[in-house]
Amino acid sequence: MSDEHVLEAHRVTKRFGGLVAVHAVDFTIPDRSIVSLIGPNGAGKTTFFNIIAGIYDPTDGRIDFRGSTMIAHARRAWLEPFVWLLIPVIVGILTAVVGALGAPGGVIAIGLFATIIVLLVTLVTGVARGPAYQRFLRRLGIFRSARPNDMVVAGLGRTFQNIRLFPNMTARENVLVGMHSRLAASWIDALLSTRRNRAEEERARKRAEELLTLVGLKGTGDQLAKNLPYGDQRRLEIARAIGSDPVLLLLDEPTAGMNPNETAGLTALIGRLRAELGLTILLIEHDMKVVMGISDRVTVLDHGEKIAEGTPDEIRRDPKVIEAYLGAPPV
């Protein structure tokens, strides 16, 4: 778990029934680099992406993100319900003991009430799976993969292959949703409309405006996401993803369906994201001009297996890669 690697994947495997979508892939992303993941259609790129983002659990292997294991196959998960029941059962037993010793009815009623409340609190804690709760489980040897929102909190932002903006929200609201995990106002702040809440909203709006400007969408904040031109929707999705101040940004085919002009603009934007925000970027891309132009390293997947890894120049000359894309040369 070295510091210079933002993300390390160790022998990650994902099976869907009989289909092995990703097979024993080792993969690292150095800090502040732009790494591309390429491969023919159906090579398992997006599956691998979704594993990193916490959407799929891997069948085998593990992923370390920023020095701690975030994603792996669940371990001792069956213990978790018992942990939930532990404290309420203790309180319940205490109540029963106190009752047996002849305590007045009021005490027993309070004990029963406490049991129910404790049960409820554990249930909510367990369902919410906050960071403290996850650390506690880890100490007990129980491990479950991080969920997508946990990965965002840990510092990962992503976009989707087929744009998934919130279509009926404005561009600004989309970015504000992206910033959700970095805003601290609780529901109590919201109910009381505290000064902290209002100040934070004010700051968040300003920041959203900055992010929109950064991706080149200045002045479109009030437009509905679905009314933006296609290229701008891609840019808005990037703005939303960096709203959570990620360390690692996953871009799933950011230039798909763009004309050469838009592609060049977006390529420049990706370069600027690294330069200005210090982001590390993992890219899935089919446009070789983009891949070869901005990547520090390229990894090639085919049929779920890593067949090559290296600098763009090495990849360009790699016979295995040429075979995967063009077929084997006739003998």
Add this chain to the structure above:
Amino acid sequence: MSATIAARTSPAGPPSPRARIEDLATRHRSSAIVVGMLIIAVGLIVLPKIPPLSLIDREDPWYDTFANAGVYILLAMGLNVVVGLAGLLDLGYAAFFAIGSYTYAYSNSPFAGTDFPFLPMLLVGASVAAVFGIALGAPTLRLRGDYLAIMTLGFGEIVPIVFLNLDTWTLGTNGIGGIYRPDPLPLIGEFTPLTPFAYFILMVGIVTVAMILLYRMQDSRIGRAWNAIREDELAAAANGINTVTTKLLAFAIGATTAGLAGVFNASKLTIVSPEQFGFAVSFIVLAMVILGGMGNIWGVAVGAFIVYEIQVQGFKQLNKVVEGLAIPVLKDVNFTDYQYLLFGGALVLMMLFRPEGLFPSQRRRRELHIAEELAGPADDEIDVAAGAAMAGSLGATPGSGEDQPG
């Protein structure tokens, strides 16, 4: 949001007075609600004193129905959080209403032998309902769409049946009677069967507070998260929203509001019994939310008021008018008996011609009337199809409601 509209409707020149008022109301939301509720309250106080309402009934019965309508306004505003904002279809909402009512019955009745002050009991009833909302939501909120609806439907049936069958503790069908009315409050006065005006004023206060709090939630970061979940749950999760807790919060807030309504209802009716909380209540509240305009708190409140007044006064007057006109077959029809048929029909028509409700939220209008918007990018047609599918699925709800006996 209103600032946006203002900018769009009048790109050049100063904004229209209406847009300016809307903008002001958005920026000073809580004050705007207080002013609005004051105007409405004064209007409702004056209205029964002048024709045509004064011809139909005396003042006090009118204030009585207004206060009762407030119960449904609270219910509709609460369900609106769950259905309209977070997009979770809840078909068993009456269960939380029942829990709030029974909480008050268990603390302020001869059956319980205790009598606690009313205002704290409002909070207690709301909290108990919230606890049940969380207890129901925590294990089930990972379900989506239809499955969640079926689960809530089941819960909505279980709660009244439990109250019906645990007759040692709930007195079964008879229900718990003789519930104590609230103690006299300063400025409002005493609460007796002969002073519905006091209940009316109290209700205006409760609705105002509930509305301010709900608007604050809607405008906050959490309201945005609800919207995001409603639009695309996976994308919301991939942007750092803890979908489970956010949905749970929507559920809990919905239940809390229902609990408030329940406590008020129990203290006003002075009796709670299981049949007050059947599926018909869940259905009518959902109908109110849809008719009023899902997602728009004001719209839903007005929708609930209108539907309730039609239910208790409208049909009665319709009977009288039709009898008076002596129309052959219709004069023998009792319209009150057919109210669910009529509501079902109204919902079907609504879904066909105005799916966003009478007073739509800005967002819904955008979603459902895409053709009238500026030509958007390629996926517009898909959105139209999705909108139609949604209208269809909501239209199905009243269909199933029609066969429900009242």
